Amino acid sequence: MKVLLQKNDVHEVEFVDMTHDAKGVCKIDGFPVFVKDALKGEKALIRVVKVNKNFAFGRLVEIKEESPFRKIPICEHFSTCGGCDTMHMSYEMQLSFKRHRVKETLRKIAHVEPQIQRTIGMENPFYYRNKAIIPFEKRKGRVMAGFYKNRTREVVDLKRCHIIPKSFSEIVRYLKGHFQNRGISVYDEETQDGCVRAVMLRQSLAYDEIALTLVLAESRLPYKDELVEGLLKRFPNIVSIVKNVNAKNAGSLIEGKSRTIYGKDLLRDRLSGFEYRIAHKSFYQVNPLQTARLYKEAMRLAKPGPEDVVVDAYCGVGTMTLPFAQRAGRVIGIESVKEAVKNAQENADENDIDNVEFLQGDAAEVIQKLEHERIDTLIVDPPRKGCEKAFLQAVMAMEIPRIVYVSCNVSTLARDANILSGAGYEVKEAVPVDMFPQTSHIETVMLLEKQ
Ligand SMILES: C[S@@+](CC[C@H](N)C(=O)[O-])C[C@H]1O[C@@H](n2cnc3c(N)ncnc32)[C@H](O)[C@@H]1O
Known part of the structure; x- marks a missing residue:
């Protein structure tokens, strides 16, 4: 197929399908163009941003005819955060x-x-996740934490996330404040320097208990006792704190050596009448x-x-x-x-x-x-x-x-x-x-x- 599309061209299009990752699909002279945040059935002006051999990517300029299923995303981070990609659709x-x-x-x-x-x-399709792995990043001297921006390793500094429990957002805010105030270094994947990498939080819905795993690149965490004490005082339902040391950039983040620094390395939960114990390295449905x-x-x-x-x-x-x-x-x-x-x-x-x-x-x-x-x-x-x-x-x-x-x-x-x-x-x-x-x-x- 001969590609007639040019980068930066603006076209009026109609979306006829959706991709697996919820991009709108339109065709310009038979050539497929994928556009983020566009919905099937909508008509819009789009700008072509990248042309490949068999398809192109575009960006919404103006929606001319909106889908009746379009919704205003409730999350302020929706357009940047890589965590959610269908919040602009009605749940139906x-x-x-x-x-x-x-x-x-x-x-x-x-x-x-x-x-x-x-x-x-x-x-209620919100606040449903019982687990989140949230990386930290330091930019211009500020400690940030949140999910990665789409297709990048750049953290979107989360104020509040609508698919994890509200208590997780509060714990992350507490950790950010502690690392910032105590000048604790944050790991940088490029220079491979720094200490704190991420936090994994897990919640037991049945018992309202939380297990926290801190992922570090080096084993010594300055002000560790102060952090544990502060966390337990502010969040008394934390039942387990594990320190996981992983200095590798590749592979799973929760790898390497771990040590329980408070409570047990276990979260208990009840599901369909059965009692379960789940260690921090074990899989558990989210x-x-x-x-x-x-x-x-x-x-x-x-x-x-x-x-x-x-x-x-x-x-x-x-x-x-x-x-x-x-x-x-x-x-x-x-x-x-x-x-x-x-x-x-x-x-x-x-x-x-x-x-x-x-x-x-x-x-x-x-x-x-x-x-x-x-x-x-x-x-x-x-x-x-x-x-x-x-x-x-x-x-x-x-x-x-x-x-x-x-x-x-x-x-x-x-x-x-x-x-x-x-x-x-x-x-x-x-x-x-x-x-x-x-x-x-x-x-x-x-x-x-x-x-
Ligand atoms: C999607 S989880 C499902 C676990 C369980 N069925 C549940 O509903 O909680 C996949 C599981 O497969 C395990 N796993 C991954 N690769 C495996 C392999 N090659 N052989 C055996 N188990 C594996 C993982 O550790 C994980 O516990």
Whole structure:
């Protein structure tokens, strides 16, 4: 296609679709242009800002005809912060946008058109996250903290965030004040100098308790005792403070050595009637109200019988394993993180569930050790990159009759569904569950059955 677009040109356009990350899609002489904050159905003047070989990016200049689903974002940081990208849509539109994305992605990548349920939404789609990792930055002598600006490592100094608990914003403000007043250095990724990097906050909704992990680039934190004392006085529901030392720029921020400096390295929570202990390195779903609904859907699709053997691969601290164990004959959880496996076993004991076992290791390796077991249902809930090919190959060779795939990334879900459908699995049904309101992230639970 010959590109006729020029950078800085202004065009009048109509938006005909949305991208996976909620940009409006319009076409100029058949050439697709993606525009942030534009909504399907709107007419607008746009300025072309970047032209690539097969598509271009534009910026809104003026909206001529507004979508009836457009909303004024409640957050003052919306246009700069990379945290939320659908706050300009009504919640109704966010839910139908997600269902449409699941449908289209499965159709285009997996070549399947299963029944797709309506997205299960929240009554109040704000302040829902029970976890946040907030980096610090020092600019012109001022300590700042907040999520990164879209596609940068530049912190947007947050006054208040509308998807995390209000207490998290207050704790971050307290930490910023302390680091500023005490002249504590903030880590700079370029020079690799400085001490404080980020804070991870986790909240237990059931017990209203908070676990705080400070990520540092060096192990000595000046004025540590004063900070701990001040935090506990101001926020008495903090039950755990962990110091995590990580001087590496690459990889996950919560890596390296950690030391508990107050309380235990554990947060307790209650979910769908089960008690859980979660260490700071263990995965735990970020939206507890929707997690209960997600697991209910997984259970509805899996329909475990009392004699069934279920494998819960990528099981975390066992939050799906235990409810399944109540219905099935036996459940085997697989998880790579050592701390999470320890939590999962403790959680089973605490909830008096004894028909489970947890195997630690890479899911692709561990599943192969189960090749002689009878497995009726496999639950998979991998990270964003989806299942490893070797894992899927083992599953296909074992001919497990039913798979319930829980996914936080519809692209890798569709890629894996394509592989599985090539081996005779039929995609029966998919249910999007809105775990991440105000963002374009989509959680889906899907049923596949071996034909
Ligand atoms: C999206 S979480 C799901 C956890 C759990 N099902 C839940 O609902 O809380 C993915 C989990 O897979 C684990 N994980 C990541 N890669 C893995 C691998 N290669 N093998 C086994 N587990 C892995 C992570 O540590 C994490 O606990």
